[in-house]
Amino acid sequence: MATRYMVRRVLRSINAYHYTVWFTWSKFSINSKNLQNFGTGILTGLATYSIYSDVVQAAHNDLQIYKKTFMAEPITAVEQLQKNPNDMRTKMELLVMKTQADFCRVLEKLENGNSFKVDRWTRKEGGGGITCVLQDGQVFEKAGVNVSVVTGMLPPNAIQQMKARGKKIEDSVPFFAAGVSAVIHPRNPMIPTIHFNYRYFEVENPDGTTQWWFGGGTDLTPYYLDEEDAKHFHKALKTACDKHDPSYYPKFKEWCDNYFNIVHRGERRGVGGIFFDDLDTPNQNEAFQFVTSCAEAVIPSYIPLVKKHKNDGYGYHERQWQLLRRGRYVEFNLIYDRGTKFGLYTPGARYESILMSLPLNAKWEYMHEPKTGSRESQLLEVLKNPRDWLDKANSDNVQV
Known part of the structure; x- marks a missing residue:
């Protein structure tokens, strides 16, 4: 799945960096206008993950990858969330x-x-x-x-x-x-x-x-x-x-x-x-x-x-x-x-x-x-x- 991305460090918190991630999936895209709807620290499909630096690598892929940072599989099917x-x-x-x-x-x-x-x-x-x-x-x-x-x-x-x-x-x-x-x-x-x-x-x-x-x-x-x-x-x-x-x-x-x-x-x-x-x-x-x-x-x-x-x-x-x-x-x-x-x-x-x-x-x-x-x-x-x-x-x- 082709993905374009750019990562900019915007804020440092306790022992961790927060990142803003721009990305495009083949099925849909999120642009800077849409980013206003997600709130600090979380993007739909992909979120800034404040504790673990591997968020950047997760941002290169879709929610199927990002969900691995959770404690378990989301309750709603990943396909439906996407x-x-x-x-x-x-x-x-x-x-x-x-x-x-x-x-x-x-x-x-x-x-x-x-x-x-x-x-x-x-x-x-x-x-x-x-x-x-x-x-x-x-x-x-x-x-x-x-x-x-x-x-x-x-x-x-x-x-x-x-x-x-x-x-x-x-x-x-x-x-x-x-x-x-x-x-x-x-x-x-x-x-x-x-x-x-x-x-x-x-x-x-x-x-x-x-x-x-x-x-x-x-x-x-x-x-x-x-x-x-x-x-x-x-x-x-x-x-x-x-x-x-x-x-x-x-x-x-x-x-x-x-x-x-x-x-x-x-x-x-x-x-x-x-x-x-x-x-x-x-x-x-x-x-x-x-x-x-x-x-x-x-x-x-x-x-x-x-x-x-x-x-x-x-x-x-x-x-x-x-x-x-x-x-x-x-x-x-x-x-x-x-x-x-x-x-x-x-x-x-x-x-x-x-x-x-x-x-x-x-x-x-x-x-x-x-x-x-x-x-x-x-x-x-x-x-x-x-x-x-x-x-x-x-x-x-x-x-x-």
């Missing part, structure tokens, strides 16, 4: 596949030999997913990074949930959903847990029109408070938001604090981050580019924290506190999390993948209260009273 390069379903599927692979490879490098179990699955109602789980690692006690690309008829419970958010949806409509979701539970209590999820949703109305929106976010759950970690994390997310709209970070930060709220405990799950849903402005392409920036911010926001703390010392007391906080994590995910509920409501749901977010070990202790003035009580104070980590006094620079 035929629909400008369709948002194609672009989002490739984004979530790339995000999963980037993150898994970085985590594997920190593990020194332990690797993810890759489980590709399909559902008879339409679509499927790729579940990647690493358990009992030296650094990560349990790490899960999921991709799902599913189609079918929207179940009644999900319709009710969407109508409660103001969506005007008929009682039985086809839907498409693509997303990537990860929860990382480290072994060392000094390393925080991270969760992120970015997703795209389409509903086909009876008149043939389509409703679409994006949602997602990234949030941090430490077991011991390190203010510099929190500032670094929030600064990385603010940088991603500010590329698109300066109002996004403060709005989505507040949304995150309110969403990840364990109401019956009067505590937030962690020190927050960003969270948004039903994003359908200013237009589909710009919303996609914003989600792409957020997904690309995950690695620089979190991996430096893992490297910083993975060799920190801890003892029995710190481990028991970590297990108690994980119990709170379980409470939120099973009682309040909308993503968990939607997954469980969906026909053909794969429960192992949905419950991947739960830790390998957790603990509940009756009427536990940390000692006044302890590091544990310091964390609890922040969880009960969310902080603005990036006010003028906390405006440290963070390299992203």
Whole structure:
């Protein structure tokens, strides 16, 4: 297959180069005008692959070659993806596949030999997913990074949930959903847990029109408070938001604090981050580019924290506190999390993948209260009273 290409280095990120690739396939072409539709770090059919330099070689070929950089075969047939390069379903599927692979490879490098179990699955109602789980690692006690690309008829419970958010949806409509979701539970209590999820949703109305929106976010759950970690994390997310709209970070930060709220405990799950849903402005392409920036911010926001703390010392007391906080994590995910509920409501749901977010070990202790003035009580104070980590006094620079 004849291919013309030109590669220009446009940006350097953490230990990696990003490339912009112009190429022509015999079946279709992508020119500079079309490149505006793909967002930083990803091209339909071929994407800049931020962790591995072999992206340049992959760019000389078609998607049959590029797919080898993923953790598994895409859910949608490669031939179909190639035929629909400008369709948002194609672009989002490739984004979530790339995000999963980037993150898994970085985590594997920190593990020194332990690797993810890759489980590709399909559902008879339409679509499927790729579940990647690493358990009992030296650094990560349990790490899960999921991709799902599913189609079918929207179940009644999900319709009710969407109508409660103001969506005007008929009682039985086809839907498409693509997303990537990860929860990382480290072994060392000094390393925080991270969760992120970015997703795209389409509903086909009876008149043939389509409703679409994006949602997602990234949030941090430490077991011991390190203010510099929190500032670094929030600064990385603010940088991603500010590329698109300066109002996004403060709005989505507040949304995150309110969403990840364990109401019956009067505590937030962690020190927050960003969270948004039903994003359908200013237009589909710009919303996609914003989600792409957020997904690309995950690695620089979190991996430096893992490297910083993975060799920190801890003892029995710190481990028991970590297990108690994980119990709170379980409470939120099973009682309040909308993503968990939607997954469980969906026909053909794969429960192992949905419950991947739960830790390998957790603990509940009756009427536990940390000692006044302890590091544990310091964390609890922040969880009960969310902080603005990036006010003028906390405006440290963070390299992203």
